[in-house]
Amino acid sequence: MTKRLIEYIERESQKRTFLSIADDIGVDEKTIRNIFQDYCEREEEQLKFEMPKWLGIDEIHIIKKP
16 A cells, blocks of 8 residues: 555545545455554644643632622
8 A cells, every 4th residue: 555545545534434435445444444543643642732830710700709
């Protein structure tokens, strides 16, 4: 399978069903699922969350009392 085909599958699997992609390309649906799973794992590795050092909560607005 070419790199270009894998990139196509990764893009299309975000928009279409695995079965429809598998029918178009002529591969098994499980192959599409595996490629998408690998794609998700790579994306998760690159995802970074920056958490604030301080979190302020205003209890007056939560309770709705002045």
